[in-house]
Amino acid sequence: MGSATFTLVGRVAPDLATGTAIVNTATLAATTSTDPNPDNDSATATVTARSEADFQLTKTAAPEPVTAGGTLTYTLTVVNPGPSLLLAATLTDPLPAGVTLQTVSAPPGWTCTGAVTCTHPAVPVGTHPISIVVLVDPALPGGSVLVNAAILTASTLDPVPGDAEPAVSSTVLAPAAVTATKSVAGSFRPGGVVTYTIALTNSGPGSQPDLAGDELSDVLPAQLALLTANADAGVALADPPSRTVTWNGPLAAGATVTITITARIDALVPTGTPIVNQATFQYDADGDGTPEAAGVSDDPDLPGAADPTTFEVSQETVLEIPALTPPGLLLLALLLAAGTIVRLRRRPA
Numbered sequence: 001m002g003s004a005t006f007t008l009v010g011r012v013a014p015d016l017a018t019g020t021a022i023v024n025t026a027t028l029a030a031t032t033s034t035d036p037n038p039d040n041d042s043a044t045a046t047v048t049a050r051s052e053a054d055f056q057l058t059k060t061a062a063p064e065p066v067t068a069g070g071t072l073t074y075t076l077t078v079v080n081p082g083p084s085l086l087l088a089a090t091l092t093d094p095l096p097a098g099v100t101l102q103t104v105s106a107p108p109g110w111t112c113t114g115a116v117t118c119t120h121p122a123v124p125v126g127t128h129p130i131s132i133v134v135l136v137d138p139a140l141p142g143g144s145v146l147v148n149a150a151i152l153t154a155s156t157l158d159p160v161p162g163d164a165e166p167a168v169s170s171t172v173l174a175p176a177a178v179t180a181t182k183s184v185a186g187s188f189r190p191g192g193v194v195t196y197t198i199a200l201t202n203s204g205p206g207s208q209p210d211l212a213g214d215e216l217s218d219v220l221p222a223q224l225a226l227l228t229a230n231a232d233a234g235v236a237l238a239d240p241p242s243r244t245v246t247w248n249g250p251l252a253a254g255a256t257v258t259i260t261i262t263a264r265i266d267a268l269v270p271t272g273t274p275i276v277n278q279a280t281f282q283y284d285a286d287g288d289g290t291p292e293a294a295g296v297s298d299d300p301d302l303p304g305a306a307d308p309t310t311f312e313v314s315q316e317t318v319l320e321i322p323a324l325t326p327p328g329l330l331l332l333a334l335l336l337a338a339g340t341i342v343r344l345r346r347r348p349a
C-alpha cells in the first residue's frame with residue numbers, strides 16, 4: 001500500500017461572480033491490476049468562487065480655484081488592482097448645486113447617464129479615468145465652495161472598503177473690476193443746488209455680492225450742504241451732518257448702479273471758488289468674496305483716469321439741457337418753424 005499526492009495550482013478566471021461553484025474531478029486509471037472497486041477511482045472537489053478586488057476611487061477637480069462662469073473638470077479614476085474583475089460596477093456622482101453638466105468622457109465599456117451615473121458590467125484590472133466637465137454658475141458669489149462626492153459600488157468584494165477619496169472641494173472666485181464716474185450739473189451760483197451723478201460699474205467677469213461694509217463713500221466738501229442721496233439699486237444713505245453719502249449693495253457682472261446726490265452751495269462762498277469732490281469705493285478684485293481693492297471716482301470730462309469732479313462757483317446759472325427724444329426734436333422743429341411763419345406774416349408788406 002502506498003500513496004502519492006499531486007498538487008495542482010490553477011488560476012480562477014477573474015470574471016467569475018461570487019458564489020459560482022468551481023467543480024473539479026480527478027480520475028485515476030491503471031492497466032496493471034484488477035480493481036475490486038472501480039467506484040472510488042475518481043474524486044470531486046468543489047470550491048465556491050469569490051470575486052474580490054481592493055478597488056478604489058480617486059477624484060480630482062481642476063482648476064482650483066475656479067472662476068464663476070468657467071468650466072470645472074472632475075476626474076474620477078476607478079482603480080481595480082485585481083485579481084478579480086469589478087463586476088456590476090456603478091459610479092454615482094451627484095453634481096453639486098451651482099454647476100451644469102457639459103460633457104462626460106469614459107473609457108470603452110462604461111455607460112454614463114444623467115448627472116452622473118456610470119456603469120460597467122466587468123471592469124478590467126487597471127485604472128479607468130472618467131472625466132466630467134461642468135459649467136460653474138456665473139452668478140455664484142466669490143468664496144463659494146462646491147463640494148462633490150462620488151460613490152463607487154460593485155458586486156465584487158472589496159476587502160478594504162471605505163478607502164475612496166473624500167469629497168473634493170472647489171473654491172469659486174468671482175473677480176470684479178469696479179470703476180466709478182462722477183459728473184456734476186445744476187446751478188453753480190452761491191446758494192445754488194447741484195446734482196452729482198455717480199455711475200458705479202462692475203465690468204466683471206464676476207458678480208460681486210454685497211460685501212461687508214459700504215461699497216462706496218462720498219464726503220462732500222465743506223462748501224456744500226448735503227440734501228439727498230438716491231440710487232437705482234442697492235441702498236444710498238445721506239448723512240447731512242457729516243456731509244457723507246454711502247452706498248451699499250451687490251454689483252452683478254456688467255451692472256451699473258447710478259447714485260444721485262443733491263447738495264446746496266453755501267450762499268457765502270465767493271465766486272471763483274473751485275468745489276472739488278471725489279467718491280471712494282472698495283471692491284473684490286480677486287473674487288474671494290471679501291473686498292481688498294479700492295478706487296476713486298473719475299470726472300469723465302477730464303482726460304485722466306482718476307480725476308476729481310470739480311466746478312467753479314460762478315454767478316452764471318448752468319442748466320443741464322435735457323436730451324430730447326426724436327418726437328421731442330420734431331416738436332421743437334415744428335415750434336421753430338411756426339415761429340418763423342408768424343414772424344414772416346407780421347413783416348409789413
Ligand SMILES: [Ca+2]
Nearest residue numbers: 210211212213
Ligand atoms: Ca456692502
Ligand SMILES: [Ca+2]
Nearest residue numbers: 284288290292
Ligand atoms: Ca477679495
Ligand SMILES: [Ca+2]
Nearest residue numbers: 299302304307
Ligand atoms: Ca477722467
